[in-house]
Amino acid sequence: MERSYLGTWLALPVVGAVTALCIAPLAILLVYSFFQVNFVFILKDPTLENYARLAASDTYRNLITKAFVSGGLVAAITAVIGHPIAYHIAKRVTHYKSALLILLLVPLYTGDLVRIFAWRVLLGAEGVLNSFLIWAGVITEPIGALLFSSLATHIVLTYNFLPFMVLGLWLAYESLDDRLVEAASDLGAGRVSSFLRITFPLTLPGLIAGGMMVFVMVVGDYLTPQLVGGVSGITIVSAINDLFGTAFDWPLGSAIAWTMLAILCLFFTLAALVISRSTWGRALMGGE
Amino acid sequence: MTPAEQYAETEGGRSHRPLLTATGLHKNYGSVHAVRGVDFHLEANSYVTLLGPSGCGKTSILRMIGGFEDVSSGHLELNGDSLVNIPANQRPVNTVFQSYALFPHLSVEDNVAFGLAYKNLDRATINRKVASALTIMQMSEMAKRRPRQLSGGQEQRVALARAIVNEPKLLLLDEPLSALDRRMRKDMQIELKDLQRRLKMTFLHVTHDQEEAFALSDWLIVMNNGRIEQQGTPQEIYQCPATSYVADFIGGANRLPGRILESDNRLSTIETALGQFQASSVSGLTPDSGAVICWRPEQLHPARGGAIEVTVTHHVFRGAEWLIEAKAQDDTTLSFVVREDAVPEIGARIQLSFNPENAWIAADDSAEK
Amino acid sequence: MVNRIRRRTILKTAAAGAALGMFAPFKRAIAANDLVWMTWENLAKDEYLAAFLEKSDVSITKNFIGTDDEQFAKLRAGGASSVDLITPGLDKVEFYVASNLLQPIDFDKVPNAALLYDTFKNTDLGKKDGKTYGVPFYWGINPIVYRADLMDSEPDWSVFFEGDKYAGKLAMRDYALEGIMIAAMYLGIPRDRMFHMDDAELAEVKKALKAQKKLLRTYWNSIGDLTNLFATGEIVCAFSWVPPYYDLRARGLNMGMAKPKAGVIGWCDTIAVPASVEGEMRDVVFDFVNYLLGPEYGEKLAFGGPYAQSTSAIRDKLPEEQREKIFIQDLSIMDSFVWKENPPRYNDWVALWNEVKAS
DSSP, X not given: OHHHHHHHHHHHHHHHHHIIIIIHHXXXXXXXXXXXXXXXXXXXXXXXHHHHXXXXXXXXXXXXXXXXXXHHHHHHHHHHXXXXXXXXXXXXXXXXXXXXXXXXXXXXXXXXXXXXXXXXXXXXXXXXXXXXXXXXXXOSSOOGGGSSSHHHHHHXXXXXXHHXXXXXXXXXXXXXXXXXXXXXXXXXXXXXXXXXXXXXXHHHHHXXXXXXXXXXXXXXXXXXXXXXXGGGOOOHHHHHHHHHTTSOOHXXXXXXXXXXXXXXXXXXXXXXXXXXXXXXXXXXXXXX | OOHHHHHXXXXXXXXXXXXXXXXXXXXXXXXXXXEEEEEEEEOTTOEEEEEOOTTSSHHHHHHHHHTSSOOSEEEEXXXXXXXXXXXXXXXXXXXXXXXXXXXXXXXXXXXXXXXXXXXXXOHHHHHHHHHHHHHHTTOGGGTTOOGGGSOXXXXXXXXXXXXXXXXXXXXXXXXXXXXXXXXXXXXXHHHHHHHHHHHTOEEEEEESOHHHHHHHOSEEEEEEXXXXXXXXXXXXXXXXXXXXXXXXHTOOOEEEEEEEEEEOSSEEEEEETTEEEEEEEOTTOOTTOEEEEEXXXXXXXXXXXXXXXXXXXXXXXXXXXXXXXXXXXXXXXXXXXXXXXXXXXXXXXXEEEOOTTTOEEEEOOGGGO | OHHHHHHHHHHHHHHHHHHHHHHHXXXXXXXXXXXXXXXXXXXXXXXXXXXXXXXXXXXXXEEEOSOHHHHHHHHHTTGGGGOSBBOOBGGGHHHHHHTTOEEOOOGGGOGGGGGBOHHHHHOOTTEETTEESEEEEEEEEEOEEEETTTOSSOOOGGGGTSOSTTTTSEEEESOHHHHHHHHHHHHTOOHHHHTTOOHHHHHHHHHHHHHXXXXXXXXXXXXXXXXXXXXXXXXXXXXXXXXXXXXXXXXXXXXXXXXXXXXXXXXXXXXXXXTXXXXXHHHHHHHHXXXXXXXXXXXXXXXXXXXXXXXXXXXXXXXXXXXXXXTOSSGGGGGGEEEOOOOTTHHHHHHHHHHHHHO
């Protein structure tokens, strides 16, 4: 009895810290989302007005949709690029494995801004790529759409978050039994079929882990779109930022933030549900 | 006549061309030579075992046939067609993997149906074939289960069903029984042999367990250090081991090294620490070459005036008979079998004799290694 | 052994540091003569402040801000008690006043305020009930900056709204207030209505801004970023601040600065004293405010910025060329500027701006 009490008491600071650091700010946001703002005064009469405004606004709805579409798109692109990389690191490399993994992570240490500006140098009108293409005679005028476009945003987002996808997939590939792939080819499966029927489903937990990380980070990134997205650079996050800072509309900002959070949670709950219901999910996670 | 030719002869008339031919087959991983140029045939509708200790190259051979490893040099032909450069998924060969390699995300029936997807069959045919394979392996009731819900023996059956459902010409089995307990292994041995006969496929079975090899094989290939030491029927290998190594590996034989005094291909005389003996011998021995004389425990028996004098050291009860261990004067341990009513006392000094026709002189290859 | 000693030393230092950190608020209370100034980095260069620090035994702690909104958010969130002087925009002072964050300027202690230009003396901004809460401090204009070598003629606001000669080579600041002011000026909406536009006018503005968006390369967020865009040839013309014009000319680019006849946006930052500042510190702060409006600081700013102070303290002593540079040669020009104000429907403006960007 005593020991269990002791445990409870010892756990208390941790619980307290988690509550204070994670839950409290979110709770405050939630409360604010039911308030109203008038000039610089927060009116504390609970109302659903902010959520109604959000529902009625094409702008915010479209921005939310755009954020989720971008998240899904970048997650998909990183998955396509990440699979061969992760496979290679896990299954083909033996001596330089840790070196490769570090190489993969190095860009993450350089900081967002450095990477974003490096891409500007690459993609700009007088940048490396355009200069090369003009030199090579492929084009006569620089391709403007390489930078300050949705394309540029997605290129840089893909580059920035690819390591997270690769890490997720790499772990999955490390635990993938090579003999299963051999067995598939033994039974007549070609490379593509073997990937689709064996490798893909068995590395799916890694894909989902990596995909969730990439998805959440893309949805939350406003710096990259702002700096390389040109006129398409507005995001729901920068709009929230505008509401909190420029417009001093904390309640509406909170309402949008909470709506995003709720959609994300719903999304992940659904994903978890689908995984746990699917046959392979049950097979991989055990139980039935 | 080589043993392989003899074998072809015994099977002759039914099949003129071997199912699989390996010629000068070689496999190296960098400077490591796993298989050092081996030649053998597999006849259709036979049960062949590749026997040898781990690292002897037997698994490499299996993987080259399966298409999972490239052939470094040499040839592999299946029904007269070269297998080199044919990818694994296009070879009419299936494998039962050592740890079964069942697909964990698929049910038993989906595992079994996996390979049929590549054969242009309609759904009904696939279902029928899967059901039939599961029935053969007595796994019909487990059809909806997933691999992790099966016991080792059940997984083994599913792995077999998954392979045989494709009706391969050649089924490769990589240590298929090693994960099973002893009792299950015995049962599975009988079943495997039975299965091979019923399906009329050729099974190539890799194992390090000589008992398993003897129980199953029509033809046995003993390997060591990347080379074939001897191939032949189990009886030949048991009774007439070509080398000291084979005699040792298949186990149980008493061996006594010495030098050949004279040899006429069928009968040789050997000089050992315990004296000179004459016995049947492997062909090709030359005077003064190293050799061993081997006796099976049941071929030695106590006899007054026998040629070998020993002191009894141990008794081992083996049911109807006892296995006796004894030491000769140069400390060589010899074992022999006696009936229950004739067990000598420990410490007793007795003489052993043997019939020269039953003893066997094999080449001593230990110097090579 | 060496390692162990090192480690212990480091641990001790760390512990001491942590302890000091904990006592930081107390430290402030003890050192009554340390003045905390929340301001823009370019206004608090050491050489600007040297003359003041020499004369008094006060030390100044600089607390840099990134945006005006950030400054307000910090003070609103309870940061006012740890700051002695802030630097809000003239158009933003009313936010602070409404939130009861400021105390009125004690002009008895700020004699230099008598030298304020009439425009700033007479403005209603920064005042409430006859009291001044934010005293104009320095000011400037936000003009059009362009690559004179790449454009045929001096542009005006219409370059951002019509024609496609420079399509894809223009940039606009990502800021609702100025973006909408410019659209209003382009549309010819009278200045007295500009900050009080009705729905119909706002709808027109929105239409114009949507047309503008098609012509832009990007919206810019920081002045360094804009300078970069000019330097790398991404854009030829932008609604800008003044510094890139001088920076890029210094780098050898042939830059032009245009002040459209339809109106140029004038801005002015104030200095304001948080309500909680009292006692001895209050005297120190007003003394410092007086310094900031005085000639020593004014001279430094006129050459260093180059920016104009809000008083005439140094004007007559500056060479004509420098006066021209900071727009105080002909003082009547100040009345042609459109000074930034806070529109009553500011939230609608922000929403409109976001709507345009998201369209």
